[in-house]
Amino acid sequence: MKPQPTVANMHLSISFLLTALLAFTNVVKAETGIAEVMSALYIDNRDLQCDRIHIGKDFIYLSPSEEITNTTAWSQVVEGPDLTSKYNVRSGDRIRVTYKNTTNSTTGSRRLLLTPDEDLVSIDVLQTAVPHEIFTGTQIRVRSMIYIIKTCGWEASANVTQIQNMYFQAANSISGYHTNCTYGKVTFNSSDSIVFGPVEVPCNGTVSNGILTYNFDASINCGSAEQFAWRTYAENAARAAGHGAFMDAAPRRRIVHILPREVKCPWAGLGSVGCGGSTCTVYIKGAYALSLTVNMHELGHTQGLSHAGRGYDEYGDYSDVMGTASSEGYLCMNVGNQFRVGWNTMLANLNTVTTNNPGNTGLVGRWVIPATNLTENNALFLNYSTPTVRFPNMFVSFRTRGPLYDNVMPTNLMDQVFVHQFNGTASERDYNRTLLVATLVTNGVYTSPFVDRYPDTTSGGGVKIRVVSITPGVSATVQLCHFTQLNETTCNDGIDNDCDGIIDNCVPPASVSPVVYSSPQLSSLSPTPTPPPPSPPLRSPPKSPPSPPPSPAPRPPPKSPPSPPPSPAPRPPPKSPPIPKLKSPLPRPSPRRPPPSPRPPKASPPPRPSVRKPPPKSTATSRPPPS
Template sequence: MVRDPVTNATGDIPGCTTPRLTLAVGSAASEARVQYGILSGDVANVTLVRTPTDVRRRALAEGLAAPQFSPKRVGGIRLAKDQKEQKEIYTGTPIDLRSVVYIVDLSSCNASDPGWRPGVTKEAIQNYVLFNNSSPVSNALDRFYTTCSYNKTFFKPSNVTVVGPVSLPCSGWIPRNTTAGAATVERTNATVQDWWDFSAFCGASEQAAWQRGTEAWATNASNSDPKLAALTRTAVDRRRNIYILPTNVKCPWEGYGDVTCTKPICDTFIRSSSAVSSSFGAAAFLHEQMHNYGLEHSGRGADPYGDDADVMGNFLPAGNALMCHNAPSMWRVGWATPIVDPRNSSPLFGNLTSANFSMSSNVLTLTVPSAHVSDANMVVVNLGAADNSKFSSGIPGVDTYYISYRVKAATAGAFDGGLPSKYNRTMFIHRYNGVQDERVFGARPTQLYTSSMSGTKIWYSTSASNFTIAADGTGGGLRVTLVNANSTHATVQICKMFSIQEICGASKSDDGVDHDCDGLPDCSDPDCLPCF
């Protein structure tokens, strides 16, 4: 994809004969992305090895996706030297997003079946992307960005337009340059460069056809629509295209978005039945758009969508109300940071490593503001690091933990108005081993523990089976205790475990230190009986 130097409109690279192929889907696609460090929109040289025909036939017979080239058989992906960055981590300058929302009409597939018609109106979609006081949708996309980002990202009405319906042909093909040699890959042969059929498929070719067709429509419509012209013909780092698809499209998902993106247009596809929902409002928009931002799903236990306090997890309990992100997701995109030192505003105050603890002083008590009060609202603990100069865990098995506190707002459209009531005034602990880098993939936040003042209030990170501590004192275990909580902040005690049992002996049994963080120091701990 390139941008026209005169109109700034985007389109296919002239003369490009590279076929569109689906190399991987689902978890296999995630594995390939991690292995090769590639973002949507990157230019790369790819060596492919064809999947054996018998393997493809067997997969198709079993009703499974059967790419012609399996990621396990990709010979190699080498990024071009001019690879681009996503550059959407907040670094001090607010980000103004631009978006064109296309309502797609595919009644050409079957004019008598309403499932191929749009099923939504521009007015309805407008209420989901731009907040309207008369609309029941309290989690509209613009409100989400402004509120949950603490005014770091904006989705302004002047930069957003909803257009359509855009009628597209149900199927079609792109002729191949006949002077080139014949090809036998997936949808390419001696005369055809690519083809698509919306009535039967939902692959890379169909997605490209939706974008190509709507952009061509926009090029013509821009002649009489100044706002659309300004959005499509102005060169910006990235434009967010959102495609509202008819219910009948043959896609295995309700929504689909580029996970990070370096190309001129970042795409989000949403089935119309999920785009307009009385059950969860604009949550489908929020979820897929934050994939564009680079966020992964937020899980709990074995469920990759299990975190029901994050729009990247199970957002259904929030309904139409506004629910923001968990601490690691907020940190990943630069919207929130660890707490700062109240004495000198040091940003490292809430960024804890092994350097913050010693054998003689292994307990810290910190005040953590609720996420709705401040964007400096978490404590990050990485005991695998010796200090903040090497933030990544240096000891296998030592995770990085994010401790945060959230309060449910009384108003549906306020920060965390959609937080489930069970999480009101709750401390959260997440595991997240990612970094603020769009080209470091694979890390997903996982909710490990929640506690209110009526709960257990104490969480341990380790057990005898996974306790690891190095000779230099890095590693160890963690005990987190919720000491107190109110409508604006929580008091949290953090204890580093230097041992899974109290360290006893003549020099240790009376030093007043609780080395195993069980609340029983020295001789009060049964581990040390009889005392020396």
């Protein structure tokens, strides 16, 4: 039975209501601090039963700065996919966060934002960080502190010797990863790093940033407060051990935490996106403490790289450690990601006009692309975007295994041409992701999307990329053709505008043979035979007179001289040979001459039966299968 209200419980209800109203009003509150943008690698949640679609998650934390005096800084502001692009923010930026006031008047502390998007109003960048992760001519030396953490009675997942071996000494190491995949532009050496631990961190308690104090409980949580506690206790222990001078020396860049296996973190790794300010942070869950690829994936984020995707899978590019590395070893970044951080150079930067110019072979649109493990000058950049046309720019490269570089490239991707879409730039504040759209073997063809800008042929259109040949382990030869029309409508300009393999091919599709892919831009500079004019439409044999029906003329013996051949006399329908049929019936034209007489013909050669001549043999054999 529902109890009747009393004065006492009515008073409590009113107090509770007032508190709730104060806590969840729409009063706007703003806080200022330093952005910590973290990107998570979700391996635990991967399941082949769900079509490999694994959308990752980013987090933005508001961390304290020296001038903060009244704030709830070091808290999670928002979580979700692709936050760096959504809010135009990188780690180290000074930001102002505005959200609806969710402050409880009795405790003075903000509740944990379980659904932060409902409370967040805006994130404004007040001052951008100045990271230095793009190679501009001076080798980048990474300085790091690597902490091994134990907590809650959970033992450390690795010891100092194991971490030192994986990072600096093994045949495949983090140090080697940087040297090989960056072509020596970035180094990560033991002389610039300290491995320290294990550090005992309380399972729960409070941690202070010097201004505010936070509660944490690692036995049940893996949020911003727990991460702050792991970092703070580790830093304090390292300073107490005498490493303060090393930690304060510039540049102090990477702070890596190797966590126990049992921590309640849903991800395999979590790393700062970009490395602005003086530091950036990485957390590795214990099950992956000795995973070379998980560690390198998160360190790749600190260099500003995003995930490498394919289709709807954010990690779907199996040729890039920023996607999915299926084996432990060196799997370097794709050429779009390399371009983003300044590690490679382009064979050519092509636009819609220059794509059909001679390539490095001297032939129209033809290029020899070396394997990425052999040289940093290793890709074609098809830069088709303009201020008015947002086109998917593309990078074309050739990947294979090397003794070190890409030594765990999946077998089904070896010695293939890769086409990546990437509308990014070599900029610290670029948030674009690479997207693998095609892997091609010999004679493979990729046709890009088409943007209709008719009659403007200097923008839009699309491109066809065909692999002419592959020399395993060395190079691939590709042919490019920029098309401006889906079906040829400009019939007298001497250009294969639709890249179908035939110049000025404006014949209606029903009147010509199926188009094959042998464009002059896609074969060579040698003259392409002009296709013969189309034959007249097929005519059905004339009907025989209704009465009297002529007797069938006997066939000549097989070995009789072919000239003069007898005219094919009309035969009764049951025994007549099959008449060639068109896929689409054409109107029957009036005969040019009267029907042939059933009498034997004169000595002059009669017209051939009304069957179209096959195309010239040279044209047919020079055409590869259609794309």
